[in-house]
Each structure stands twice: as structure tokens, then as C-alpha cells.
Amino acid sequence: MAKNVNRPNIPPKVKTNLWRSSGGRCQFNNCNTPLWLHKATMDQMNKAYIAHIFAFSKGGARYDEVKSPLLEKDFSNLMLVCDECHRTFDDKSKEEEYPADRLITMKRVHEERIELLTGIAPDMRSHILLFGAKIGQNASPLNFHSATQAILPNYYPSMPRPVEIGMQSALEDHAESYWLAEEENLIIKFKSEVQYLKGKHETQHFSIFGLAPQPLLIKLGTLLGDLYDAEVYQLHREPTTWKWLDQKYDVKHQIVPASTDHKVVALKFELSATITDDRIKNSLGEESSIWSITHSSPNNDYLKSRLHLQDFRRIARKALDQIKARHGEDVIIHVFPAMPVSTAIELGRVWMPKADLAMIIYDQNRREGGFIKTLKIS
Template sequence: MSKTKIPEKTKLRLWVKAGGRCEYKGCNEPLWQDALTLSKMNAAYIAHIVADSPNGPRGDEQLSEQLASDINNLMLMCDEHHRLIDKEDVEGHPVERLREMKNSHEIRIEMVTSIGEDMQSHVLFYGANVGEHSSPLNWNDTTCAMLPNKYPAEKPAIGLSLGNSSFRDDQDLYWKIESEHLKNQFNDKVKRRLELNDIHHLSVFALAPQPLLIFLGTLISDIYSTDVYQLHREPRTWKWQNEPDDFEYIVHEPTTVYKKVALNLSLSGNIDNSRITNVLGTDTSIWTITVPSPYVDFLKGENQLREFRVVLRKLFNKIKLVHGQENQLHIFPATPVAAAIELGRVWMPKADLPILIYDENKKVGGFHYAFSVGENSLQQFSAT
């Protein structure tokens, strides 16, 4: 039990530096309200790293008295973790470990609270059923990836998902319902606010079949300032990871120019060209964007995503030049989420060929047509 009366100014400074939250690593519990009832109250305890008594937890004959009221020796904590470090597991919480917790927490609070108003971003969620799996998006898991460059302008996120849908992506009706719903939701919740200048920046988090992700990208376009995030599997996080220095995309051009043209996006997996000609026929020119070793978690950093946009923009122009501007482009994607959305954002409805998007599903025997996008309208098309 502390025997030191800590000055009120020091307590106030500690509250500010801690952001009013428990400084124990991984807790971050708000201490201005009851966790169950949400009643406003002071639920904080002030813990000493070096006890204010030589006989206390982590006490020291000289330092205990010197640091008794020193803010650098004090931590704001909830009742559970205050008891843990001072009574239940003193040996497991040496001075060095607690100082690291305090420093890490207070640096994070300082970083977050120093973000200017011009770094606001509206969070956009879009999830749709992928096979038998739904795609829930969690606020805490996603928005932490925005920091320190951006922070949420409002809570909750703008949601575009079709809730409790019973349709699955092996059903033809699924694509019509999901795409129409997505378009309507985007127009109602996002486009209008963008046009009114109520939204200045978007942070996009999405989990859905790739044709719908591409379509979402076409709705957002590259007119509006947008950051698109990728869910990484190892480690499982939305935060961008370190990327390889020598990374590059590889473009394969067709050897024969046919009227019919397709784009093979072998990024998160390999798509053999035979799987495309099985759908479109052998009289198809196939252009390919790939990487040295395609796999589901290859996209690690923002620079890789930025370079993908550059490569794709150049390729769209070249395909139109080679195959004619009255043509249409069949797209077969095996791409990460963020790349699929950016494909849609890069595509320009007035300048690029209309795109026909395909989805791979084992239940229907491989790739099948989902829908088309072109001339500002969603069109139905039969590939056979």
C-alpha cells in the first residue's frame, strides 16, 4: 500500500500521459467509467514501478524515497493489473518490464493525440460471403492499421455489406444481388457525401469475392483520395508489413493477336492459361501480370500496391492500343484484396475497354462469368 501522497498536479499529468487508460501492456482499459455499467467514475489506481518503500514491491533503499512522487516512476492502472504487479506476481514484473510498458503506452498516446485534423479519414467496410464463409470486419482489428498516418473521422464505419445474406457465390443470382446492393449502398452512403465534400479521404477495409472487390474499386475510382488496406495472414493484421527491396511485377504478352483478349492476374496464385481458354476458346490473346512466386500473402507493403497500379495503368493502355478501342477485356483474377480494389480504381470508364470479370469457384467447375462493368453501367454478358 502506497504511503506517499502524490501531488494532484502529478496525478493530472499522469492521467493525460496515459490517455486515461490502463498502462499495462495489452489492457488499455478506459478508467473513467465502469466497464460493465458504463457509469462515469474514477476506476484508476496509481502504481509505483519502484515502490515508495524499500520493503514494497521492487523497493530500493535509495530509489524508493527519491522516486516516490516522480511521474516517470508512476503508472496508471486498473484494479486487476495493479493487484497483479504488486501482489499476485511481483517477481514476474520487474522494474525494466514495467518501464517498458509505461514508455510504450505513453509514446502511443502521444502519437495518437498529436494527429492533426487534416489526417482524418472515413472508414469504409465492405464484406460479402466468400464460398461458405461470411466476412465480418471488426473496428478494433482494422482501424489500428491507419495509425499514425490517419485516424477515423467518425465511428462507426460506413458499412456497405448486405447483412445476413443467404446467397453464395456459386449462385448466378448472387452476383446480381450483391453488385446492385453494393452500387446502391455506395451511392447512398458515400458518393453523395463525397460530392458534398463531407468526406475528404477514405480508408477501405474489405473481404469479398474478387469481382465485387474490383467493382467496389470502380465505384470509388481514383478521383477521391483513398487508402486501401490488405489483411495479412502471417502475422494476421491489417497493418502494412516490411516489403522486399528487389520486388517486381512480371508482364507476359501474348504471341498472337486475336480479337478476343483476356487479362490473367496470377498474383495470389497461378492461373494456367488453359483455364482461361477453357472458358473463352483458344482464339484468345492472354496478357498476364504475375510475380516471381505467386502466393496468398505476397502483398506486404504500400509500395508494392502502388507499383501494381503503375503496371496496370500502362498495360490497360497497351491492350487498347494493340486490340482496338472497340474491344472488351476479360479479367481472370487471383489477386489479394487490396490489388483487386485498386484494379477497379485504376480502370477508367471513359478511357479503358469495358471489363468482363470472372470468378473461380470449384462448385461450378472453375472460372465462370460474374458481371461486366463499362460505360458507367453494370451489364450482363454471356461468355458462351
């Protein structure tokens, strides 16, 4: 590393501009270290280095006889970096690995990102809400980083952390006590973490990410309802992402009405897989009126775009109205879901507590050899 006691005296205005444009963070690619904070003690301090892209002294990295004297105090030739990154590229032996063009690109990309993020309007911010069994585990697809990537560039995180309402019970899901405990935990967490923000935080939009048993996702949807300005996301398998994809093909959900008019009414959601009627009758008996919401090709990864989810909302709303009109006000809808996580949440959101029939949600349980009752939505 070249040494020179006659280091240029950078003007205060240029230093201020460097701190502003970098957001006070290291501009070296993928570093982003805060340069005002001690990593261990959290004490405030200035640990920034002002590094030259074209070295100011002969023998320095990337020295240029024309550009170096001309740009030695110029903003365009200076980067704000941490000590470790400064040592990485401010070395004559690393010139080929870190040419000037590469560093200029690093500086530009970092400054563009800071400008974009600091210019976010309040109506572009969103609370990232995570609900699932593996919250906080980096290996899980349900994490803050993946969620942030999914909402960009339409929305930006309102806070540097998600709103987490994870599952808590150590009980097994074949037991009634499991569902009661998880439902109670969800309600308590929702009130303390989500409802608390409603009307009190400047950001009122929520981005919803769920990986949990479908009855609990439906329950979460009922808590959100239409009172919250929210967008629900879906985890895709190919490619693996939460980001909504632009799909040219249409998905047309359809209602298959019941062929009988019994007072025991079932509604199958055959979206991820088909559910044969005999499985429903094993739970409800032979005298059951079985409705279905399905589409042309039920599979685990069919739902790709926002438009697909919008079409599901439309058809689910229509089915709830048709069942009530045909079977009357005093029936309960027994819901048998085989559906993507986003549609489970949206089913809860379109259900209206004052207008719609009560629902009993079932869940497939291998230990019990079929569907079991879980939660009642009423």
C-alpha cells in the same frame, strides 16, 4: 498490502499531470481500462487509484529507504491504475514479479503511446474500410485490430471503429442472382458508409482491406476510382499480416499481347496462378484474342510491398490502353482474374469509366466446371 493512514497528499498539479499523461486509462501493461467510466452502466465516475512504484510506507511493496521518502509525491513515482491492477502489484509478496524497473517501464511505454496518439495530425488519420464476407468475426484476419496494426505508423485510425461494407447474400455464387444482389448491396453500402464521409468528415484518407470474390473487389475499386485518397492493403500468408513488407526483390509485371485480332477480347490476370487459353475458349469460343498480364513466378503470396502494387497499377493501365488502341472502341474486355485481393481492387481503381472499354468479369466456379460471367463494369 501495507496500510498507512498517513498516506501522502498528492498535489493537485501532479494528479492533473497523471490524468493527462495516462489519457485517463490504466497504465498497467495491456490493461488500458478507462478510469472515468463504469464498465456496465456507462456512468461517468472516477475509479482511478494513484499507485506508488516505490511504496511510501515501510513494509510496502518496493519500499526504498532513500527513494521512497524522496519520491512519495513525485510524478515519476506514481501510476494511474484501476483497482484490479492496483491489487495485482501493490502487494509485498509480488515484489519479485513486479520490481520497480518493470513498473517504470510500463508507465513510460503507456505515456509515450498516449503522447503519440494525442499528437496525431489530421493528415495522418485514415478511415479503415473493411469489405468482406466475415466482417465482425474475431477469428477472421479481416478485423479492426489487424487493420490498425497494418497502417501504423504512417496512418492512425480516424475513428474507434472501422467502416464496414460486408457481404450480405445467402445465395450461392454460381447463380446470377447472387452477383446482382451482392453488387447492389455493395453499391448501397458504399453510398451510405463511404460516400457519406467524402467531403463531410475532416479525415479524407481511406485504408482499404478486402477479402471477397475478385469480381466484387474489382467493383469496389471502380467505386473508389481516383476520387478517393486511398491505400489498398494485401493479406500476406508468410508472415501472416496485412502490413506492407520491405522486400528487396523486384516484381516486374508484364503484358503478353494477343496473337490474333478477333473482336472477342479476353484479358487474363495470371498473378496468383496461370490460366490456360483453353479455359478461356471454353467460355468465349475459339475466335478469341487473349491478352495476359503476368510475372515470372505466379503464386498466391508473391505481392509483398507497396512497390509491387505500384508496378501492377502501371502495367494494368498500360494494358487497358493497348487493348483499346489495337481492337477499337466497340469491344468489351472479358476479364479472367487469378490475382491477389489488392490487385483486384486496384484494377477497378485504374479503370476509367469515361475513357476505358467496358469489362465483363468472370469467376472460376467449381460447381459449373469453369469460368462463369458475374458482373459487367461499364
